[in-house]
Amino acid sequence: MIEALVGLLRFAAPVAFAATGETVGQRAGVINIGLEGMMLGAAYFAMLGSLTTGSPAVGLLCGVGVALTLGAVQAYFTLRLAVDQIVVGTALNLFALGLTSTLYRARFGGSGQLISVPRLPQFGPGLDAALVALPVLVVAAAWGLFRTKWGLALRGVGEYPAAVEAAGYGVARLRFQATVVGSALAGLGGGYLALGVTGSFAENMTAGRGFVAIAMVTFGRWRPAWVLAACLLVGWVDSLQYELQARGLGIPAQILIALPYVLALVVLVAVGKGTAAPAALAVPYRRER
């Protein structure tokens, strides 16, 4: 029973890490469409790091480093140049997909052989260090966002940046900090996918998980604990589909899988105009001249 629960947690963890970081980012008005690319880049370099050094911990750090690098590129474009976040995010996704697929083919051949790298060491009922860190990070994100001055300013930047600027904070600085948190956690999620879940890498292995994470932030109403719950729910539904098929129950699995996304949309619609979504989400900020 406990092992099944831990298995579920491990399965949901890559999305949960990324979604926690994305919650912080979106609260500051930064929508990271490039989340998918950050996770994918992190997964490849985490695998490579673990393979070459033999240490999964170093691999995980490599993954976080790559995601942070991509985050820095994103920050330069969206904050310094005030380029649209969605344009930059889309480009980062393509960049990471092309880069990792090309490097993977060049290094390991397109032969479809499965590579196996050292995974994170497990203890107890299948736990590992990253899994233990996940709830801690979620609590830290919630505390930081809702119980600190920094979090108040950050959320202000997501709602009405001009007011925060008037109060003496730097909008770009706060959004940069949110981007750093978001990219680091995206890297952790991608790295964990390679080193905690599969112990391997495949082309485009994230397969939309970055977008799932963005959707879960919406579904969890921009609150870290609820976002984690949403990720676990989706992971559970995903694992349920095989059981459903095996038992031949009348409900098509696809309807169950689509349900969280439809529900997220319905909740957004029902609650109505922007009561939960940060008002300045995805809006570039330029100081008045």
Place this chain on the structure above:
Amino acid sequence: MKRALVTVAGLLLALVLTLAVFGVDVRQGLSLIAEGAFGDKFGVARTLVRATPLVLCGLGMAIAWRAGMYNIGGEGQYVLGGLAGAWVAKALVGPAPGLANPAVLIAAALGGALFAGLAGWLQVRRGVQVVISTILLNFTALQALSWAVRGPLQEPKGQLPLTERLPDTVMFQRFDPQTDLHAGVFVAVAAVVLTALLLWATKAGYLLRLVGQNPRVARANRVDVGRAQIGAMLVSGGLCGLAGGVDYLGLIGQVGDGFSQNWGFLAIPVALLGGLDPLGVLASGLYFGALMAGGEGLARFNQLGPTLVYVIQAVAVLGLVALNARSRPKPVVDDD
């Protein structure tokens, strides 16, 4: 004109740089790509067939983004177009095969249009941003596809998760039995002309551009901003859905899980590099279609291949936006 020249030079630079960074001999790489893209009739056909969905979806993106609607649901709209087309085909192939081809195209466009229109309506009337709703709708469309090809639309034997193959009479005509080139490319060309007319020669197109550039001015002049935004999403989704229908009728005549090859996402850089202008989209769609076709040629001689195209697209987009941002800084107008 100057902008177009800069873009073309930038695209070539991105290609050369990417090849060099990945350790490909640049001259050999370029000639292999050119060979694969234009070398013979197979290459030309490959280029045009790849460019068709890129151009159609790219036009869709251009229309929506011009109106300030960040539609990133091209993928879902493409899938829904194919799905709606397959639905109509199943109903019509038996009783009225002569009508099936145009009916599939209409259904595909309608399916995509309604799907995107829903996202537009949600933003205008309910304040749910298109960026968020289209991500959610993409997942929904993929699951709808997965369900339909295992349920109501599955081929009669019920063995594979695919729809029944269309008879050749319903599919687009092929110009040469050896290549995939089909009459659907004319749909893309017609769409370029029509969207260019819509944007530059009609009042609706003018309002659409105005709303995208400055919603405040539009509102102050009593323009129904919401109507223009929803309209842009309808046209945008219609074009992406049409792309799905054209690929369905032109290529394999079947719809299955892997129906969309990321066309909806790849179309975004195509639209951006085309300057959100229909003629520009045509040019950049052809360029990337050729790169994809040529990349397959490259893949036969070394380990690198079509995936390099993504890197080139990304580098080109980032270079272009950086250049634009540096050359003409303008204050960002916030909406309300």
